[in-house]
Amino acid sequence: MEHAKHIIRAVLLLVLIAVAFVVVRHFALPETFGMHGHYRFRSVAEHVARAPFHGAPGACAECHDEEAETWSGGAHRSVSCEVCHAPFGTHVEADEQAAPMRVQPSYLLCGRCHQRLAARPKEFPQVALSDHVAENGEEMTERVCLECHDAHNPSE
Amino acid sequence: MPTTPANDSDAAVRQEVDSPPSTRREFIKCTASAVGAGVVTLVIGDLAAGAGEAGLTTTPSDVADGGYDWTRHRYVYLIDTRKCIGCGFCVRACAQENDVPPGYFRTWVERYRVSRTGETEVDSPDGGKNGFEPPVSGRDITKGFFFPKLCNQCTFTPCVQLCPVGASYRTVDGVILVDEKRCIGCGYCVQGCPYGTRFIHPEKHVASKCTLCYHRITRGLKPACVQACPVEARMIGDTRQVGDKVAEIIATERVQVLQPELLTEPNCYYLGLTREAR
Structure with missing residues (x-):
């Protein structure tokens, strides 16, 4: 056991490195990182939270029922209103008309x-x-x- | 036993101070236990946070609309190139929905014109965003078709593997996303993508790509490109939903993927893929 102190020092050093790793890791990693994989889980929620700009199907018909009826009976019924006009978000904000729809x-x-x-x-x-x-x-x-x-x- | 000079001076200091608790040994003990306790708290805190959330299968409820559960969805994309008319409305809808800067594309449409001798011309003016003009050359075209492209949402993704900071990832429902707050803009993923679907955003200086309109599909809407397609050439499906139309086509018809030899296992399938398209 003549050289026991060398071993003890080496072990202490390893423990210190491990401690330093844990501490640095704790402060370096952003919140929710690693919860589901090697990424920040909160990022998924940020993607989900974005507001759609194009409307849901039928959103236009809520106000423009006459046009919607003409459209739904013709060959252009597979063409979404927003294709020839413009995205719903350019026209409606918070259920109010924000700007005239492009024709x-x-x-x-x-x-x-x-x-x-x-x-x-x-x-x-x-x-x-x-x-x-x-x-x-x-x-x-x-x-x-x-x-x-x-x-x-x-x-x- | 011989004593070293250091030990002698230690003893001297100890005698001089003569206050029993403050030996170096005790100081080290105190400090070590305090640091140890701190570290244990950190570790337990991290583990507890991990354990508490690991059971979570949904996206955090404070933002998910109507409690979206991502374990119950697995998205697939299907493009019928035989139907595509090259109007380019998908490209425009994508740019408007996702604020894609001009000159950059999360999806685009290519036009292939093949002559009888196999000479192939490919063009995609402004990604097809403004449609296509009739060609001026009088070459004898025997085969022509439009070919939409976008992120293939690979199962084994080169881009995610390459990311050095964990900014690119694959969600449980099978969509490859970029964490713009974490991305450092190194561009490895842009180079790594064999389908060329990524770019570095010119203003944000982070990687940008198709998200399958993740903010729309998690609300039960279709991606902007699918909704804009007037001929149903673009379709989105969900293999975890019983009776899904697109999942049924993929299961029963002869679908192909781009560059299958790369073993990336894309989740974007094509009907009517031909040897000229790559």
């Missing part, structure tokens, strides 16, 4: 889906816009599509 009557908007493109599925209704307008004897103006089609129910 986009331009053929450019229609063309995003219905301009003929080689990559589009063949069965999807699409036209070469300028040809289609010329065939029907119309002038190429901004609102040209709306001359014949109702945007809410375009099938005639």
